[in-house]
Amino acid sequence: MKTPKKIGLFGFGTVGKGFYENLKKYPHISAKIAKVCVKRLDLPRIGHELYFTDNPDELLLDPQLDIIIELIDDPEAAKTYIQKSLLAGKDVISANKKMIGESLQEVSYWHDSFENRFLYEAAVGGGIPIVHTVDGFLRDQEVTEIRGILNGSSNYILTQMQANNWSFEKALREAQLKGFAERNPTLDISGIDAGYKLSILAYHAFGEVPSMKSFEIESIEGVTKEDIKRAKAKRRKIKLVASLKKSNHEIVCSVKPEAVGANDELYSVDYENNAVSVETLISGRHVFAGKGAGSLPTGSAVLEDLKRLLDGYSYQVSKKVRTVA
Structure with missing residues (x-):
């Protein structure tokens, strides 16, 4: 039996909770949430078996984490977390359409430069693949x-x-x-x-x-x-x-x-x-x-990206990217 991949999750709002609830329904998936980074530790949380922290470095600097899932509403912070995670050799999933949409040249560079994968189905169309x-x-x-x-x-x-x-x-x-x-x-x-x-x-x-x-x-x-x-x-x-x-x-x-x-x-x-x-x-x-829109539909798109990562999937987008003025 494979050792489950360890996930570091940024954000536990609408989409983060939806992903967590969806993941619980599929115990056969060989991945588990090891740590969750949130802005505020004082808020009541469902899923008290999860480990919560407000220190991003607890996820970014943890060599035991295999996958980083970024589900926060701050595009600048999201970009930083994604870049650091990719540089650390971790696969990354995101739902941050603002960050991705504004940084597609860099996203293309990430796809070309890293063997580890960056997927973001949940950034477009909620639960539609x-x-x-x-x-x-x-x-x-x-x-x-x-x-x-x-x-x-x-x-x-x-x-x-x-x-x-x-x-x-x-x-x-x-x-x-x-x-x-x-x-x-x-x-x-x-x-x-x-x-x-x-x-x-x-x-x-x-x-x-x-x-x-x-x-x-x-x-x-x-x-x-x-x-x-x-x-x-x-x-x-x-x-x-x-x-x-x-x-x-x-x-x-x-x-x-x-x-x-x-x-x-x-x-x-x-x-x-x-x-x-x-x-x-x-x-x-x-x-x-x-x-x-909504917690479970968007969370399901994150879950599907997780399944694809575990199956070795990566995007096939053309390597020749041109900026259209």
Whole structure:
């Protein structure tokens, strides 16, 4: 029997707890959480059998830890922890879309420079295995377009506003209470969060790093009751649609509210759910849908990355990465 791999876990919030709960359901997985680093030790914690610390070095400098899983909301700290862990020869899993989306050139360097692996399925699409699918199954299909709903928080807000006539403020508060939106929801409602995810998908689909400065990004805060009324009159729903196309060697990305009709695959994707449509030259269109936010769905994506690490999987993204101005 294999000796279980030892995990150092950064963060025990919504996603961290979801990962912990999911891992407990699969005792056959040959890995266990050895240490958890949190900001505050005085908060009540579930899972008191776990060892908690507020000192990052207890994880980063521990040669007994094989895998570091980073699930915190501080992108700068996350980047530091990931870099140090990779340099120490540890495999790393992250869900930090802001850090990854803003640092794709460095992420590409990490993939090229380290034999140990860095995976981040949970950074895009919650429980939908879209990074793995685009990077693996569809990597030879020549992707031409990716379009979808990539932010469960904004989708939940828009759904409640349209289905139940809630105000934006009420829908946002409910999304926060349910764990779909962050305490500071700016990235979610502005569209920037979906922009980070779009840039990650562009990297895996095309081996290129687009500049988010070129993205057309529009917040859902501008959606009015009159907009919703007009959409309903036309039997449409307003969704925050993220779109990525490659045409004439150019990548065009946008994230903006769009009124979609019943014949659109995104029309019936409501509440915290996400959906991604991937268009390929060889096999046509593929549509993936599932929970885009929440503790257990996102935690399940972290768990799947852990399983892939244990199976020896690494990303197949092109080694020739080009920055798109």
